[in-house]
Amino acid sequence: MKQVTIYSAKSDVKAMAIKNLLADNTISFTEIDKRDTSYANLFGNIEISVDETDAEKAQSLIEELQFEE
Numbered sequence: 863m864k865q866v867t868i869y870s871a872k873s874d875v876k877a878m879a880i881k882n883l884l885a886d887n888t889i890s891f892t893e894i895d896k897r898d899t900s901y902a903n904l905f906g907n908i909e910i911s912v913d914e915t916d917a918e919k920a921q922s923l924i925e926e927l928q929f930e931e
Contacts, residue, residue, distance in 0.1 A: 863913040863914060863915060864913070864914045865892060865911040865912065865913065865914070866911060866912060866913070866914045866917040867909050867910070867911045868910060868911065868912055868917055868920045868921055868924065869909070869910045869924060870907040870908070870909045870910075871907055871908055872897070872906075872907055872908070873908075874908070877893065877908040877910060879927060880910050880924060880927070881893065881910065883923055883924065883927065884910070884912065884920060884923070887919070887920075887923055889912055889916045889919065889920050889923075890912065890913065890916070891910050891911060891912050891920075892910070892911045892912075893908060893909070893910055893911075894908070894909045894911070895908050896908070896909060
C-alpha cells in the first residue's frame with residue numbers, strides 16, 4: 863500500500879497525541895523524525911503517515927482534536 867503523510871509537526875506532544883489517536887482507532891501508521899538534532903530539533907518536523915486507504919478516516923479523526931497554539 864502507498865503511504866500518505868497526514869500530519870507534520872515540530873512538537874513531540876502533538877505527534878504523540880496523533881499517534882495515540884490513530885492507535886486507539888486501529889489505524890497503522892509510520893513515524894519519521896526529520897528534525898535536525900544538531901540544532902536542538904529547531905529544524906524539521908515529525909511526519910506521520912498512514913496507508914492511503916486509511917487517510918480519509920485519519921484526517922477526520924485529527925480534525926476533531928483541538929490543540930492550543
